[in-house]
């Protein structure tokens with residue numbers, strides 16, 4: 001516990017230090033870590049990654065890195081960048097039938113400044129996605145944002161019913177949220193959850209989180225929505241295959257992160273599954289990786305493991 005908190009403080013201090021940032025960003029090992037988990041810094045890199053993944057039979061969701069924005073101008077720039085990206089993807093024929101969509105963090109478009117700003121920004125991105133023939137999924141951030149994010153989701157779905165939700169099985173409330181969202185037309189990504197959360201709201205052990213994930217999957221599969229199972233966990237993938245066996249193969253999908261278990265992603269495609277790869281891009285990768293590592297030291301093991309295996 002003490003080691004974790006010292007590690008967290010050290011990583012967060014390093015994340016804020018420009019000299020450390022320069023050293024990390026230039027180190028050859030960082031370049032390989034970033035290249036493995038992030039498509040690149042520019043929209044061109046995102047488009048290239050999407051094209052390559054689609055050629056391998058995978059579908060894609062693109063995330064422009066950035067979060068916790070406290071400057072309204074920066075939030076507007078993010079919205080503009082998403083719209084331009086969607087336009088590019090459409091022009092390249094990558095969005096047809098929703099094969100390439102986008103994932104948006106509401107704090108990147110102003111949720112922490114003013115909820116109305118985030119709603120406007122998300123709505124503009126949803127319009128651009130609809131024009132491009134594809135969809136938007138709202139990423140889920142820490143538990144203090146859950147009610148606001150689900151409220152914004154409800155508003156967006158009035159005009160853009162295919163907007164996707166994300167629920168995190170580590171939250172005690174999530175089985176109930178799955179019940180609320182397991183209706184026809186509702187796209188729901190289920191993940192374990194990536195933030196450091198208190199015991200009052202979240203399960204703390206891996207076993208509890210996994211059991212909750214299975215309960216939530218059962219609720220989603222029993223409903224009429226479109227479950228999107230975001231996990232690299234072989235046991236949960238096997239349970240999903242069993243639960244999904246009675247459903248049409250195009251009525252649910254697996255999702256995994258760019259660079260994590262790429263061979264498994266392709267194996268599932270060979271078996272006839274839909275697999276969507278979550279591809280982050282942009283120049284905010286340093287803060288993103290460092291915060292994820294600091295928040296939850298288990299994330300360090302997660303990325304380290306992916307570096308030594310492609311399975």
Ligand code: FDA
Nearest residue numbers: 139140166191192193194230231232233255256257278306
């Ligand atoms: P976990 O990390 O618990 O690993 C379980 C097991 O999987 C391991 O024991 C091992 O067997 C296997 N495994 C994992 N990595 C491996 C590797 N590289 N090689 C071989 N085996 C490996 N979170 C969030 O809070 N909000 C969000 O919006 C999202 N969005 C999101 C989208 C997508 C598409 C994904 C895949 C994930 C997210 N997440 C997220 C992150 C998510 O909450 C979670 O932190 C990570 O996916 C890690 O959890 P896993 O379920 O993959 O298993």
